[in-house]
Every structure is written in structure tokens, then in C-alpha cells.
Amino acid sequence: MAKKKKDEKPPRHISKRQLSSIKRHKRRQRLIFFSGIIIIVVVLVIVFVGIYMGEIRPYHKTIAKVYDREFSAQYLMDAVEYFGQYYSPETFITQLSSLINIASNYTVQSELIRRGAEDLGITVEDDEVKASLKENKETVNDASVDFTRLGFLNERLFEEHFLPQVPTSADQVNMMAMFLESESQAANITAELANGGNFTALAAEHSLDVYSKEKMGDLGWHSREFLESEMGATIPVEYAFTAEIGVLSQPLYDEKSKSIGYWVVNILEREEDIQAHVQVILVGSVEEADIVMQKLIDGEDFGELAREFSQDISREQGGDLGWVTPGTRSEAFDAYVFNPELGDVGVLGPFHDDEVTTTGGYWLVKVVDREENRPLDEEERETRASQSYDDWVTQLWDVAANEIDRTYLTPQITTWIMEKLTDKYS
Structure with missing residues (x-):
């Protein structure tokens, strides 16, 4: 007996309304999907921009x-x-x-x-x-x-x-020189040299010019340009190229600066070692300082003497620095101004200070020899080339x-x- 066939279901028909609903649903899914991607991209961009602005861009800033x-x-x-x-x-x-x-x-x-x-x-x-x-x-x-x-x-x-x-030869002089703080010191050393004193030893001890001190006064053979550059002075060089050979010069005054000075200080008020109200006079030699001290003893006005003699910037204010505290000036200055053993007020000095700069001094020069168109040594040629550079x-x-x-x-x-x-x- 033959099997009975299953009843076949008729094909299902989707209505237009259902089809429209399905399409709307798919569109919503696609919209949600792409919106999610856009949001992720935006977040990544924001993060990247933040990293770039905070971590990367600063490296590229000019x-x-x-x-x-x-x-x-x-x-x-x-x-x-x-x-x-x-x-x-x-x-x-x-x-x-x-x-x-x-x-x-x-x-x-x-x-x-x-x-x-x-x-x-x-x-x-x-x-x-x-x-x-x-x-x-x-x-x-x-x-x-x-x-x-x-x-x-x-x-x-x-x-x-x-x-x-740099030329390979030039007119040169073989000279000796030292720079001294005062005319009286130059006269004393002249006398010592006349009595057999050693020029190099005296220059090494007393010269206030760095180059002549390093060379112990014996500068050797050099051209005019080299000496003027190294010594920072024209007066002793000019003398050396015109003076008589073998003769010691008279003291030659020069406004050249030097790392030495002498203070005369008037303490007007002092609050222990905390601060002091002071007037100052800074001069370039002990000779000038002694002159200032004598004038003060004779009753002359401190402010007027500061205007006449002082090389400190306070000279136009009569040397008045106002109130000063330790550490605002040099160690030598503090050692006197804030030393209670020297008294609370009054005039102190003169005292030496090698942390200040003053101008004026005297050269002693001796020409050993001179020669025209002498070959330049390599040290001078290299020094002059370096200066040109x-x-x-x-x-x-x-x-x-x-x-x-x-x-x-x-x-x-x-x-x-x-x-x-x-x-x-x-």
C-alpha cells in the first residue's frame, strides 16, 4: 500500500508592510553599525590629537x-x-x-x-x-x-x-715690562733694579698685568700687533719700538685696568653683623688711599673726597652705598665693614681688595733688542690667527x-x- 504524501505548505507571501518593516530594520542596523564606527574613529582621533598636542607636537615646536x-x-x-x-x-x-x-x-x-x-x-x-x-x-x-x-x-x-x-715675518722687539700700581712703587723698584735687583723676579711678584706677570716680565720677541693684543695696552709697546735699547724707562702712566683696589669706608650706622649704612672711596693704589686718609684727618668732607678720588660707581652720590648686607660686596669688604672689633661707626681703612677693578698704573719697560722683518714664531702666528678667527x-x-x-x-x-x-x- 502506497504511503500517503505529506501535505505541502503553500509558499509564504510577505506583505508589502512586512517587507517595508524588514528594510527599515536593516537600515537601522546599518545606521547603528556605521554610527559605532564613526564614534570609534572620532574617539581615536581625539585621543591621537591629545597625544600629538601633549606629547608629539612640543618636540617639533620651533x-x-x-x-x-x-x-x-x-x-x-x-x-x-x-x-x-x-x-x-x-x-x-x-x-x-x-x-x-x-x-x-x-x-x-x-x-x-x-x-x-x-x-x-x-x-x-x-x-x-x-x-x-x-x-x-x-x-x-x-x-x-x-x-x-x-x-x-x-x-x-x-x-x-x-x-x-698671518704674515711670516714682521718688525719685532725683545722687551721686558711690568705694570705697577703707583708712581712711588715704580720709583722704589727702579732703585732696587739699579742696586742689582732681578727684573723677572720683581715682575713676577709685583706686576699687575696678567701677561707680563705670567711671563715674569720677560716678554721675548714679538710684533707690535701681538704685544698690544696680549698686554691690552699701547703705551709700553709704543715706547719699546722707539726707545733706546738697554735703557730702563721712566715710569710710564697708563689708564689700563687692574684687579686691585683700596677701600676707605665710613660706617654711618650698623646693626651688628646684619647690615650697615656706609660711604666708600675706592682708589687704585695705597699711595692714593693714604692721601685720602690724610685729607680726612685734616677735616675734609668724605662725600667731596669720594667725588674727587673714588673709582666706585657710588662716587656721584658722595660714595653713599646706603644699607649693605654681607655678601653684596667682596670678602675683604665684609671682613672690615662687618667686623665688630673695629667699632660700630666711623672711618675704616685703607684696606686692600683684589676682587675689584680699578684703572691707572705705571709701566717699567726695558728694550733688550729690536729687529726689522724678523720671522714670526709659530706661537705668535697661531695666536694672531686665533684672534682673527x-x-x-x-x-x-x-x-x-x-x-x-x-x-x-x-x-x-x-x-x-x-x-x-x-x-x-x-
Whole structure:
């Protein structure tokens, strides 16, 4: 007997209303899906922008501009690390403020020298610099490349440009000299030399000029230009190129500055060792100080004597410094003004101070020999070439004064750099 066939269900027909509902449902699903994607994208963009603005963008901020070249915060950070690479982490962190100033200055100067050297036809290619850095296993970045290039450029500038400009011979004098604080001291030393005193020993002990003191008075053979530069004076040099050979000069007065002075102080009021109201007179020799003291003993006015004799900036105020506290002047000044054993008020001095600068003194010069067109020694030629280089760099700064902009390096960026580097080396 044959099986009975199942009843087949008639096909289901979807009404237009149902079809429309299904389509609306699918559209809602797609809308929700794409809305979710958009929201995720927006969130990611916001997060990325936040990271970029807070963490990435500051590295790219301009901190200096030299002509048309801009330098970023990242460059400055690399420069700071370059100059501090041999410090311990602790020292690096404590010296950060100083290192930022150094790196900022060298950033500008290296660019000025690079441009100046290029104008002179002297260049150093990046490949040469990078090869040197890699050979020495040093970090390679824009800052390290620039500063390493600077070293190469300086060598080539010196050897190829500045040294060849120095003549190989010149008129020279072999002279001896010392610079003394007063005419009376010069007269005393003249007498001592006449009695067999040793010029070099006396110059080493008494000369107030750094160069003649270092050379113990025996300056050797040199050109006029070299001596004037090293001594910072023209009077003794001019004398040496015209004076009789072998004869000691009379004392030659010169307004040259020297690191010595003598104080005469009038304490008007004092509050123990906390502060004092003082008038001062600063002179350049003990001879002048004794003259001032005698005039005070004779009853002359302290303020008027300060206006006449003092080399301190307070002279126009009659030497009145107002109230001063320990540490605002030199150690020698404090030792007298805040010493209760010397009395509460009144005139003190004169006392010596080698932390101040005064002007005026006397040269003693002796010409050993003179020679025209004498070959220059290498030390002088190199010194003169170095001076020419320094003058050239100074000129680069002067010419570029309006092309250098470091106003971008704000306190906020400086603080941010210090924080990042502190975190890195902590």
C-alpha cells in the first residue's frame, strides 16, 4: 500500500508592510553599525590629537631661527644631551639649566659659522661627519652632526683661511715690562733694579698685568700687533719700538685696568653683623688711599673726597652705598665693614681688595733688542690667527643680529624640555 504524501505548505507571501518593516530594520542596523564606527574613529582621533598636542607636537615646536633655518625643541634636547654626554645622570640633571643655555648659544653659532665658512668656500659634507660619529660610536642626529661638523670646519678655517693670512715675518722687539700700581712703587723698584735687583723676579711678584706677570716680565720677541693684543695696552709697546735699547724707562702712566683696589669706608650706622649704612672711596693704589686718609684727618668732607678720588660707581652720590648686607660686596669688604672689633661707626681703612677693578698704573719697560722683518714664531702666528678667527665670529653675530630669533624659546618650553630630560635621566 502506497504511503500517503505529506501535505505541502503553500509558499509564504510577505506583505508589502512586512517587507517595508524588514528594510527599515536593516537600515537601522546599518545606521547603528556605521554610527559605532564613526564614534570609534572620532574617539581615536581625539585621543591621537591629545597625544600629538601633549606629547608629539612640543618636540617639533620651533625654539630658534637663524636666517631661514628653524631649530626644534627636539634639536635643542639633542644638543643638550650632546654637551652633557660625559656627565653622570645626577650631574646632568643639576646642570640642565646651564646646558640649555650653552646648547642654545652653540646652536646659533654653529649655523652662523657654517654659513660663514660656506661663503669662504669651506664646507664639510654630512657623509664625512656621520662617518666620524659612527666610527666613534656616537649618536647621530641633526644636532650631533652640526656640532661635529663645527669642529671640522674650525680646523679647516684655521689652517686654510686664517693662518695663511698671518704674515711670516714682521718688525719685532725683545722687551721686558711690568705694570705697577703707583708712581712711588715704580720709583722704589727702579732703585732696587739699579742696586742689582732681578727684573723677572720683581715682575713676577709685583706686576699687575696678567701677561707680563705670567711671563715674569720677560716678554721675548714679538710684533707690535701681538704685544698690544696680549698686554691690552699701547703705551709700553709704543715706547719699546722707539726707545733706546738697554735703557730702563721712566715710569710710564697708563689708564689700563687692574684687579686691585683700596677701600676707605665710613660706617654711618650698623646693626651688628646684619647690615650697615656706609660711604666708600675706592682708589687704585695705597699711595692714593693714604692721601685720602690724610685729607680726612685734616677735616675734609668724605662725600667731596669720594667725588674727587673714588673709582666706585657710588662716587656721584658722595660714595653713599646706603644699607649693605654681607655678601653684596667682596670678602675683604665684609671682613672690615662687618667686623665688630673695629667699632660700630666711623672711618675704616685703607684696606686692600683684589676682587675689584680699578684703572691707572705705571709701566717699567726695558728694550733688550729690536729687529726689522724678523720671522714670526709659530706661537705668535697661531695666536694672531686665533684672534682673527674670534673677530670673524664676532662679526658673524653682529651681521646676523636681525636674522637671529630666539624668542621662541619661552619659559614654558624650557620647563617642558627640563622635565622631559629629567624624566629620561632619573
